[in-house]
Amino acid sequence: YHFKKKEKSPVVGEALHDFILILKTCLQPNKDSQLRLKLFALLSQLLQKANETVNSQGQFLSYLETMIKDILAPNLQWHAGRTAAAIRTTAVSCLWALIHCEILSPKEISEVEGLLMPQIIASMDEDSKIARLMACRIVGVFYKVCGRQFDSDKLIKTYPEVLKRLDDTSADVRLAAAHTLANWFKCLKDNDAKCYMQNNIRYLYQELLVHLDDQDQTLQNAVLEVLKEGSILYPEVLVREIEEVVEKHRTPVYCNQLLHHIQSSKEAVL
Incomplete structure (x- = not known):
């Protein structure tokens, strides 16, 4: 662990081949769990x-495929036990750090998504708040960077898991899920896939309108922004859904703001 003392120095980059080899060897699922956690x-x-x-x-980046396939992917697979869960959490945190550090191009992020999306979607259901939070953020980046290339099947399969996180026990996870759903809606802007997904979009409108009446005002504001983003797809459908629920909400203020936004957007187009 001599690398730790020089964490901000370029020494790891100079010995990168050896460092990656150490990681690849020591981070296999059959290796000591405490060692894997520390690494x-x-x-x-x-x-x-x-x-x-x-x-x-x-x-x-020449080691990116090794990092994804040989180091992260095996440790994101589900195994029973607290230690296994802790290792999955650290693996998800590593992936978030890799994506967040901005050294990956959109093409490379797309390659990561192609290899790891199912495991990251599964990580949204972890007991660890950190794992759920990082997974929401990662999926949000996948939607933002390469989501317009997703087919309708992938978009339909992935959004329910994000939607579930709006009921999370953590406020941070709920907000991250809201931001990720906004990016999901952006995937469908000018996308032929929306034609096959009107029922899914309507369902999402309905569920988001429930959360627009949440007791947490911060989440309400976040959901309002999500629905504003989503209103571009089927504004008339959303207006009908709002009219169905507005009288059931504790206050009509958010519904009215949303209706005003839809009307203003319609007038701007005209």
Whole structure:
């Protein structure tokens, strides 16, 4: 663990081949779990400042496939037990650090998504709040960067898991889920897939309108922004759904703001 002392130095980048080999060897699921936890914690720290550490020589991306297929993917697979859950959480945190450090191109993020989307969707159901939060954020980036290339089947399969997180026990996870759903709606802007998904979109409108009446005002504001984004797809459908529920809400203020936004957007087009 001599790397730890020089976490902000370029030494890891200079010995990158050896470092990746150590990770690949020691982070296999059959290796000591405590060692894996410590190595993942170290890797997460290094990835947060990737250009000063693992990518100090500009070589890290040549190891991206190894990082995804041989290091992260095996440790994101579900196994019973608290230690296994802790390892999955650290693996998800590493992936978030990798995506968040901005060294990946849109093409590379798309490659990561193609390999890891099912495991990240599954991570939204972890007991760990950190795992759920990071998973929501990662899926949000996948939608934002490459979601317009998703077919309707992938969009239909993934959004229910994000929607469930609006009922999460953590306020941070609920907000992250809201932001991710806004990105989901953006995937469908000018996308032929929306024609096949009107029922899914209507269902999402209905569920989001429930959360528009949430007791948490911060979440209400976040959901309002999600529905504003989503209103572009089928505004008339959303107006009908709002009219169905507005009298049941404790206050009509958010519904009225949303109706005003839809009307203003319609007038702007005209």
